[in-house]
Amino acid sequence: MAILKNFKQFIVDTVGMMLRGSRTYYAWVGFLLLLIMIGGIAYAGQLNHGLIVTNMRDQVSWGFYIGNFTFLVGVAAASIMLVIPAYIYDWAPIKEITILGEMLAVTALIMCLGFVMVDIGRPDRFWHIMPLVGRLNWPASMLAWDVIVLNLYLLLNWFVVTYLLFSSYLEKHYNKKIVLPLVLLSIPMAVSIHTVTAYLYNGLAARPFWNSAILAPRFLASAFCSGPAVLLILLQVLRKTTRLKITDEAIFKIAELMAYTMGFNLFLTAAESFKELYSGTEHMVYFQYLLFGLEKNGTHYNTLVPFAWASIITGFVAFLLFLIPKTRTNWITLNIGCVLIYSSVYIEKGMGLIIPGLTPDALGEIFVYTPSFTEIAVAAGIFSLGALVFTVMLKAAVPMMLGEFTLSSGLKGKSHEEPVGPA
Amino acid sequence: MMDQAPLQPPASDECASTSCGGGGRREFLGTAVAAVAAALTGCKTHSKEEFLQHNFQELSKDEVLSVIARLEKEYKAKYGKEVKVATTPPIPGVIFGYALDLSRCIGCRRCVYACVKENNQSRDPQIHWIRVLELDKEEGVNLQHADQYYDPAEVPREGHFYMPVQCQQCKKPPCVKVCPVGATWRDKDGITVVDYNWCIGCRYCMAACPYGARHFNWGEPNLPADEVNPTTHYLGNRPRPKGVVEKCTFCVQRTRKGLYPACVEICPTGSRKFGNLLDKDSEIRYILENKRVFKLKEDLNTQPNFFYFYGV
Numbered sequence: 068m069a070i071l072k073n074f075k076q077f078i079v080d081t082v083g084m085m086l087r088g089s090r091t092y093y094a095w096v097g098f099l100l101l102l103i104m105i106g107g108i109a110y111a112g113q114l115n116h117g118l119i120v121t122n123m124r125d126q127v128s129w130g131f132y133i134g135n136f137t138f139l140v141g142v143a144a145a146s147i148m149l150v151i152p153a154y155i156y157d158w159a160p161i162k163e164i165t166i167l168g169e170m171l172a173v174t175a176l177i178m179c180l181g182f183v184m185v186d187i188g189r190p191d192r193f194w195h196i197m198p199l200v201g202r203l204n205w206p207a208s209m210l211a212w213d214v215i216v217l218n219l220y221l222l223l224n225w226f227v228v229t230y231l232l233f234s235s236y237l238e239k240h241y242n243k244k245i246v247l248p249l250v251l252l253s254i255p256m257a258v259s260i261h262t263v264t265a266y267l268y269n270g271l272a273a274r275p276f277w278n279s280a281i282l283a284p285r286f287l288a289s290a291f292c293s294g295p296a297v298l299l300i301l302l303q304v305l306r307k308t309t310r311l312k313i314t315d316e317a318i319f320k321i322a323e324l325m326a327y328t329m330g331f332n333l334f335l336t337a338a339e340s341f342k343e344l345y346s347g348t349e350h351m352v353y354f355q356y357l358l359f360g361l362e363k364n365g366t367h368y369n370t371l372v373p374f375a376w377a378s379i380i381t382g383f384v385a386f387l388l389f390l391i392p393k394t395r396t397n398w399i400t401l402n403i404g405c406v407l408i409y410s411s412v413y414i415e416k417g418m419g420l421i422i423p424g425l426t427p428d429a430l431g432e433i434f435v436y437t438p439s440f441t442e443i444a445v446a447a448g449i450f451s452l453g454a455l456v457f458t459v460m461l462k463a464a465v466p467m468m469l470g471e472f473t474l475s476s477g478l479k480g481k482s483h484e485e486p487v488g489p490a
Numbered sequence: 491m492m493d494q495a496p497l498q499p500p501a502s503d504e505c506a507s508t509s510c511g512g513g514g515r516r517e518f519l520g521t522a523v524a525a526v527a528a529a530l531t532g533c534k535t536h537s538k539e540e541f542l543q544h545n546f547q548e549l550s551k552d553e554v555l556s557v558i559a560r561l562e563k564e565y566k567a568k569y570g571k572e573v574k575v576a577t578t579p580p581i582p583g584v585i586f587g588y589a590l591d592l593s594r595c596i597g598c599r600r601c602v603y604a605c606v607k608e609n610n611q612s613r614d615p616q617i618h619w620i621r622v623l624e625l626d627k628e629e630g631v632n633l634q635h636a637d638q639y640y641d642p643a644e645v646p647r648e649g650h651f652y653m654p655v656q657c658q659q660c661k662k663p664p665c666v667k668v669c670p671v672g673a674t675w676r677d678k679d680g681i682t683v684v685d686y687n688w689c690i691g692c693r694y695c696m697a698a699c700p701y702g703a704r705h706f707n708w709g710e711p712n713l714p715a716d717e718v719n720p721t722t723h724y725l726g727n728r729p730r731p732k733g734v735v736e737k738c739t740f741c742v743q744r745t746r747k748g749l750y751p752a753c754v755e756i757c758p759t760g761s762r763k764f765g766n767l768l769d770k771d772s773e774i775r776y777i778l779e780n781k782r783v784f785k786l787k788e789d790l791n792t793q794p795n796f797f798y799f800y801g802v
Contacts, residue, residue: 119709268697
């Protein structure tokens with residue numbers, strides 16, 4: 068029972084640690100809370116009036132919310148990018164930072180579930196989708212599969228993160244027999260969450276843009292570009308603002324791996340574009356709408372065109388920056404590359420995936436969709452919620468990882484007067 | 491006249507003995523979840539009874555009766571008149587089929603508005619279960635050239651033909667397959683129905699439907715009290731709440747009583763044919779056997795029970 072008592076103390080101390088910090092910390096948390104509040108107010112309006120306050124309609128029945136959901140599933144899946152080299156090849160420099168990847172996965176998954184919740188018309192009926200109490204249409208519905216794998220992946224990562232931190236809090240080495248199998252399990256789980264999310268679209272014969280055999284591979288390839296890009300920037304911020312030691316070697320290794328996945332991602336995009344544009348069947352209209360715009364009844368519809376090309380060009384430039392060792396190991400070009408690839412995938416796996424999938428609609432109508440103010444405010448609220456979750460997790464986790472915040476030291480910290488955390 | 495029996499045999503007994511490990515637990519979990527959800531969402535507009543209602547296919551006979559009584563009371567309070575909610579089950583030995591004569595249809599859209607009137611669709615925003623496409627004769631059935639917002643002084647327009655599209659009542663409905671909660675299913679008479687009290691509004695079915703046949707209540711449906719059709723079916727034309735999906739049911743409230751769908755009755759050109767596919771002597775069977783018939787998007791293998799044909 069000592070363990071329960073210690074765990075209770077761990078929770079109390081963790082919460083205590085999250086609540087205290089520097090002025091910058093409070094300002095940042097306050098800023099996020101403000102954005103969450105704005106999102107919350109916008110969502111209250113949506114609950115009140117219905118999804119009519121979004122710009123989605125029957126023709127384009129999914130939009131910004133589901134686009135963000137899809138993108139963030141990729142970010143969550145990409146944490147294995149760090150786990151594979153760390154544990155399979157036992158590559159020490161990355162090992163310490165895998166826990167950061169797992170925390171990022173937890174954060175991304177919370178945002179994913181948030182985006183699904185705000186997208187459904189009857190959130191009061193969410194229990195219908197819960198196994199046992201509701202009526203989950205499993206295995207027929209891919210959405211039922213997605214609910215299962217996303218929640219399992221969330222639990223798995225949450226458990227591993229908590230266990231690792233609890234061990235350092237107790238100043239004990241974690242039990243490899245517990246951690247290693249779970250970490251290894253998280254690899255196929257990460258692949259599965261993004262595969263199932265791809266299958267969600269992939270299985271719809273009604274939407275030829277999604278009904279492509281390489282959709283799931285493309286999802287994975289692009290996720291392994293955008294997820295690590297977030298991490299690379301994060302790692303640099305962390306080693307500047309905390310005493311966490313992250314070697315250049317680890318960062319450059321991740322960047323090198325990203326060059327491969329980015330090249331592969333471009334190749335898959337090219338393969339898909341070739342098949343559609345060269346064969347030129349009637350299914351080409353969706354690609355046409357995305358890349359060149361469509362003409363109908365005298366109107367030219369090209370809302371997506373600048374975004375589509377921006378995504379392709381930034382993706383290609385980022386690939387070059389990561390491929391060339393000189394630019395990969397230069398902090399400025401590396402960070403530019405990270406921003407470029409992040410934007411590229413955000414467009415490609417967000418709006419660039421959802422909107423041309425649904426435009427023209429099933430009966431050939433072109434409905435121009437752009438998110439409404441409510442959609443943008445709610446999305447900003449969810450992203451801020453994610454940032455807040457990640458911030459407070461780091462606030463407690465970093466000193467634990469450094470061995471400065473333990474059961475014996477409590478909130479005072481071990482070797483330093485002030486608790487250490489991100490700014 | 492109106493049969494109050496549930497459409498499916500109650501599954502609760504079977505459930506208690508197999509997967510759920512005891513009827514009590516499921517109920518308990520449901521109540522617990524309800525309490526949490528009510529606290530989280532602050533939903534006061536829905537009664538606890540409505541909140542806890544299970545999927546229509548799982549309800550016992552008594553539960554169905556109490557649900558119907560509750561709904562009728564609710565509608566009476568809302569619209570100030572008696573609204574009857576039937577649960578008429580499929581007629582044994584009947585599978586409904588529909589055939590539409592493209593050579594006769596003139597694109598007058600009378601079917602569109604007869605459907606709205608019969609089926610209690612929202613008037614603002616307007617929801618249309620039938621959409622009539624204007625197509626170029628030169629292009630044939632090419633949906634990329636379809637226009638559903640045509641507005642000439644007179645129809646039919648020179649050089650065009652008209653193709654009404656509604657739910658095709660597929661034998662292999664993709665919308666049913668994808669629904670994460672089993673809120674929509676294909677009944678024994680071949681009609682795909684929606685339980686508006688179980689739908690969570692995720693709109694996956696809308697993405698899956700190749701015919702644009704599913705429509706979402708983006709806002710609170712606006713149905714003026716004096717326009718309410720009071721003869722309704724639980725799975726058909728009863729007034730719908732906000733945030734759920736709806737679709738054509740071949741007027742299940744009429745056809746299960748032996749009446750034609752509203753769109754068939756109103757059509758001034760006789761383009762619309764309806765009947766029992768299992769009845770060898772029916773008009774629909776005659777058409778299938780003697781006319782040039784095609785199915786919309788046949789390559790998707792959804793196997794519609796809705797056929798287009800050229801009568802002349």
